[in-house]
Amino acid sequence: MNEGRREIVQFVFVLVGLIFLVKLFFIQVLDNKYAELADSNAILRQVEYPFRGLITDRHGKLIVYNTPEYDLTAIVKDIKDFDSARFCSVFNLSREELRAKFKEMKRRKEYSSVKPTLFIDQLSNEDFAKVQDRLDEFPGFYIEARTTRAYTTNALANALGYVSELSKGQLERDDKGFYKQGDYIGQTGIESFYEEQLRGKRGVRFKLRNVKGIEKGSFKDGAYDTLSIPGQDLVTGLDLDLQQYGELLMKGKSGSIAAIEPATGEVLALVSGPSYSPSLLTGRNYSTNFSLISNDTLKPLFNRPLMAQYRPGSIFKIAQAMTALQEGVITPETRIRCDKTLIGCHPGHDNQDLRGAIANSCNPYFLGVLRRMLNKGVSNSPFEDTRIGLAEWNKHINSFGFGSKLGIDLPNEKGGLIPTPSYYDRAYDNRPWKFSNIYSIAIGEGENLVVPIQMANFAAIIANRGFYHIPHLVKWIGKEGKPLPKYAERHYTTIDSSYFKIAVDAMQQVVETGTGQYRARLVDVIVCGKTGTVQNDPLPAHSVFIAFAPRDNPKIAISVYVEDAGQGARAAASIASLMIEKYLYGKTKRQVIEDYVLAGKFLD
């Protein structure tokens, strides 16, 4: 009766053992899910944020640095004998605010009663100093330090840009997976353009933690850890004093100043008015200030030297002159009558040569110059003839850096516009066009558009007698950097450098006897300049001036735009000469001119 029962019992024992081994084989060997779950259980990935690179000016003066900022965190489990009245008085909170802070903390996604959770973010330095010593009265509360950007100046906001939490869109565009939600990233300006250099390399530490989230040493003795590498410092070619002076002069005005060292292309100053203090977009008040600044109707976030596109005005006549000389359609001695039938002009001159025409900004002269250039009689058809002439004209004008982006090391640069044959084909909807349709480009009006940095670069080209370096803010990267090769290259115009002497002569004459007049003149140094008055009906014209100095071996080339300020000889010429004086001598002696600029009543 009991036969076989022993075997049945033995069979059951072995069967259960086999079932276990099969089940174990499934969860241990075949299914990787558990290994991953175990890692996410016990391995904590801790990111170490590097210091962002510093930014200095050409003399080594610090412009942007990092400053510690303090967050107050709390581990709820560790809070003992909490004296809420005392806490409120130390941290300057009302009871309701304190209660709200607790509620807010417990709502946080990362909230845990055993881990530090943010309680008050971004304590100010004063608050931190105040609470630092009293923190031991509140067990369970801790200070956590991190760094934010800080500035030695109120100037340069648009050139520097700002650093803020990256947006969802930026996170999605980050295909290298460098950023995580909540990371900070350079937005606009140098901070954005040099983000990769400034940000450094984040370090990662893998730490073991137990079920309560408490750290239990490093994972595999740190074999997978990486150290954080601080960001590289940037040395700019900016002159902080000059920049600050420029911003002072532009106070209350709309417009821009762009100053370049001609020999190198280094940007000395890049002023955009109106502006804001860069410190506003850092730290705890970032979001409030940002909405204030971005909603300002004066658009302080609009970086005018790179983004504002104006018609070039009379200054363009110099480029026209160079082009015509190169094409051989005129000589410096060519005289053209000041015939005002097609186009108006200033009184007091007639039938001048090239230098005189530049100095007096004679409109009919340059109309004649352009006609000779565009209608050379290469083709019998006036339409075809103009088309061929315009294409040649484009080649020369574009070689001055007009019509496309220069490639400055800042984001959002605009390229302006130099009309081409295909542009006019589109504009005239493929109907024929000829010189009489497009002649207003002769005097820098019409379809032409330039941005102020291009005009400063144009001044630098004349100062260099025919070439330019791409304007750039950053001279070198890192502590002992070398000039960046991209900016060491000379870009020559298509114009023979001998013709530039005529332009230089004419610009000297503008300042000494012509439209530049007395406001642009300096006592000990020869300033070469050219006024521009850009029509802006019905508002007053924009006041424009480009200049470089000294005449020989120039140290600074500059363009100044002051919107709605009338003649170039007034606002822009005054500001440009003050900037030159400041840069060359370190101070200005012409109090009258400075007062005139600061008062800002240019139209009276």
Place this chain on the structure above:
Amino acid sequence: MRLDWTTILLFMALVTLGWLNIFAAIYDETANQSIWDLSLSSGRQLMFIAASLVIVAVINIIDMRFYETFAYLFFGLILVFLFLVPFIGKEVGGNKAWIGIGSFGVQPSEFAKFITALAVAKYIGSVGFRMDNFRNQAILFAIIGIPVILIQLQKDTGTALVFTSFILVFYREGMSPFLLIVGICAAAIFILTLLIPNQLYLHGSILLILILLIALGKKKIRRIVILVIGALIISGMIESVDYVVNNVLKPHQQNRVKVLVNPDIDPLGVGWNVTQSKIAIGSGGFIGKGFLKGTQTKFDFVPKQSTDFIFCTIGEEFGWIGSLVVIGLFVALLLRVIFLSERQKSRFARAYGYSVACILFFHFAINIGMTVGLFPVIGIPLPFFSYGGSSLWGFTILLFILLKLDAHRSQVLQRI
């Protein structure tokens, strides 16, 4: 006298592995600990192991007839103890199952296992005992039933369930397999009902089977009536599963059953134990993370990692290979105990041997089954592995009484 050294070697292997794994389970790299440290579980377990060796010596000194002779006396005493525990015991982990002696506590229920085994074996071995006699069977069930009730009063369901393993002993000694089959069927129906949410499918398939059986078999009224009644009983059982789960089981037991069916219902709450236990074991891979290199057990993700869930440490640190070794050792021990039992000349010794095998098997099956998610969480230790003096001593006594009986097997008159 010749002790069975195969069994002793298996015993020593299991105890040693257990001791190492207890150290691994509580090991804290940052604390510079020693496995010998008496303030740690591993150090204390070593003391318990040393004490169990003393117990082994004592068992061997005592005359073999002592165990059979005084089986009922011990049984009476342990019943008194079990009865008293709820009154004089101290509460540990929600169960009032401990009697304190100084700073030490012992668990009478751990010792009730081998004493009940002795009593069961003595009764089965008694003159005139017949398994097919209803009165004899009733007394047998009373012998295991009374301690179950007393232990259940201490709310120690796990240990109480251990006593059902005696049914396998009764089966070996001649009990009709009917009870086993009914039990297995009931369990199968219970689990099926939990797994299949819509009970109409179950009722439908029972109806289908009923119709098939009636159609295919002989068309006798008696047979049809029995089949219909059987089908109705099964349908009734299915209907009552929900009632049993929701009303008879306590809330924590309900959760354990629900988690078994679907571990993902609440992985941070009631599913935590099973989920974390499976993560720990599953993360071990084929060869494991290495001794003391596990993260899940020593960082407390797995609860009770040195007692009921000690198998997680093996799975995590020694992988599938380590699990194979441990399961292999257990199965080898179980088969060896069966082998020893079968060569006994007295029915008492054989029944006792089977009791040893079945008690060990029950612990082995339930404990590992629960850690790998094949069984609801029932808090019983893994024999020789889990940390704890009472359980180690209980199992040591259980096993070594058999070895003592085996060593003297030729001295008894054949009565089988």
